[in-house]
Amino acid sequence: MVVYPSVLDESTGPGRDGRPGALAGLPTARRARGFAPGDRVGIPWLGEACGACEFCLTGRENLCRRARYTGYQLDGGYAEYAVADARFCVPLPPSYDDQHAAPLLCAGLIGYRAYGMAGHGRRVGIYGFGAAAHVITQVAVHDGRAVYAFVTPGDEQAKRFATAVGAAWAGDSSEAPPVPLDGAIIFAPVGALVPEALSRTVPGGTVVCAGIHMSDIPSFPYRLLWEERSIRSVANLTRHDARGFLDVAARVPIHTHVRPYPLEQANQALADLRSGTLSGAAVLVP
Numbered sequence: 001m002v003v004y005p006s007v008l009d010e011s012t013g014p015g016r017d018g019r020p021g022a023l024a025g026l027p028t029a030r031r032a033r034g035f036a037p038g039d040r041v042g043i044p045w046l047g048e049a050c051g052a053c054e055f056c057l058t059g060r061e062n063l064c065r066r067a068r069y070t071g072y073q074l075d076g077g078y079a080e081y082a083v084a085d086a087r088f089c090v091p092l093p094p095s096y097d098d099q100h101a102a103p104l105l106c107a108g109l110i111g112y113r114a115y116g117m118a119g120h121g122r123r124v125g126i127y128g129f130g131a132a133a134h135v136i137t138q139v140a141v142h143d144g145r146a147v148y149a150f151v152t153p154g155d156e157q158a159k160r161f162a163t164a165v166g167a168a169w170a171g172d173s174s175e176a177p178p179v180p181l182d183g184a185i186i187f188a189p190v191g192a193l194v195p196e197a198l199s200r201t202v203p204g205g206t207v208v209c210a211g212i213h214m215s216d217i218p219s220f221p222y223r224l225l226w227e228e229r230s231i232r233s234v235a236n237l238t239r240h241d242a243r244g245f246l247d248v249a250a251r252v253p254i255h256t257h258v259r260p261y262p263l264e265q266a267n268q269a270l271a272d273l274r275s276g277t278l279s280g281a282a283v284l285v286p
Contacts, residue, residue: 034086035086035089035091039091040091040092040094040098040101041084041086041089041090041091041092042089042090042091042092042101042104042105042242042246043070043076043077043082043084043088043089043105044070044088044089044090044105044106044109044237044242045069045070045071045105045106045109045110045236045237046061046062046067046069046070046088046236046237046238046239046242047068047069047070047073047074047076047084047085047088048067048068048074048085048088049061049064049066049067049088050064050065050066050067053065053066059238059240060238061238061239062113062235062236062237062238062241063235063236067236069236070082070084077284078263078266078284079263079286080263080286087239088239090105090239090242090243090246091246092246093246093249093250095250095253096249096250096256099258099260099283099285100255100256100258101256102256102258102281102283103131103135103256103258103280103281103283104135104245104246104249104254104256105242106131107130107131107132107135107281108132108135108136108245108249108254108256109237109241109242109245110132110210110234110236110237111132111133111135111136111139111185111187111210112135112136112139112241112244112245112248113210113234113237113241114132114136114185114187114208114210114234115136115139115140115185117206117208117232117234118183118184118185118206118208119182119183119205119206120182121145121181121182121183121202121205122144122145122146122182123145123146123148123177123179123180123181123182123183124140124145124146124147124148124181124182124183124184124185125147125148125149125150125177125181125183125184125185125197125200125201126147126148126149126150126162126167126184126185126187127150127173127184127185127186127187127188127190127193127196127197128150128151128173128186128187128188128189128190128193129149129150129151129158129161129162129167129170129187130187130278130280130281131278131280131281131282132187132210133149133162133185133187134161134162134165134256134257134279134280134281135249135254135256136185137149137162137165137166137167138165138166138252138254138255139248139252139254140166141166142252146168146169147162147166147167147168148167148168148169148170148171148177148178148179148181149162149163149167149169149170149171150170150171150172150173150175150177150193151170151171151172151173152172152173152188152276153172153173153174154172155276157279158170158276158279159171161257161279161280165255165257173188173190173193173196174196176200177200180200180201180202181197181200181201181202181205182201182202182205183201183205183206183207183208184197184200184201184205184206184207184208185207185208185210186207186208186209186210186211186214187210187211188211189211189213189214189215190214190215191214191215191216191217191218192215192217192218194207194209194217194220194231195217195218195220195224198220198224198225198229198231199224201229203227203228203229204227204228204229205229205230206229206230206231206232207229207230207231207232208231208232208233208234209231209232209233209234210233210234256280256281257279257280257281258280258281258282258283259272259278259279259280259281259282259283260282260283260284260285261282261283261284261285262284262285263284263285263286265284266284269282269284
């Protein structure tokens with residue numbers, strides 16, 4: 001996954017010495033608060049939410065119908081500079097440099113939200129082992145859980161990478177794990193993996209679909225869902241997720257595996273992602 005870089009906060013509205021900063025023309029309520037020029041901050045995927053709808057008022061701003069996202073409706077990520085709402089930025093742990101903090105802000109956050117939905121069982125399956133998977137595997141191992149990694153059939157590099165970051169087992173996505181799973185997370189955008197994961201999950205287990213997009217889920221017999229198994233999707237993230245996860249990342253600590261690319265090589269980073277030659281996360285460096 002190509003992720004948004006952490007940034008240095010260049011200007012935060014009126015400076016502490018009274019001189020106006022780059023954001024001085026914004027309404028007072030939208031000027032940066034809690035940060036000073038030079039602070040290291042991260043700009044996550046969720047860049048704005050209305051704050052007034054039923055979702056925002058009940059702690060579900062990730063579902064806000066008027067939310068806007070970094071690199072989608074809001075400029076940022078593929079740039080040397082970006083303007084961001086400080087209310088949606090997060091301070092970065094000082095133990096991470098910019099390159100190694102970057103995967104935490106996108107892949108890490110989505111993985112963390114999916115991980116929380118997958119239940120509390122000891123045996124966790126992860127389908128698709130890329131940027132998000134390598135981050136959340138380390139959290140699961142730190143929590144005393146066993147991770148079973150499923151990769152594209154024949155991808156030996158991905159299997160080695162999974163075991164190197166702590167997976168107890170790694171195999172093809174069509175294989176049965178050595179033990180039944182208490183829950184599973186699907187990062188790969190492959191709908192056919194939903195019934196496959198259900199077939200490997202114990203009664204009462206949850207299969208979490210963690211991608212924004214996924215190919216169509218094929219029909220499957222009801223017996224795979226029976227016995228109180230469930231399927232859930234993950235949509236975006238909240239500021240609460242961001243603050244909580246970065247605290248966890250610093251405590252574990254998570255070691256992110258990155259391949260840096262100069263900003264002008266963004267298309268090459270995307271091509272390497274599509275070809276499956278990346279292990280870990282690609283990070284664009286302005």
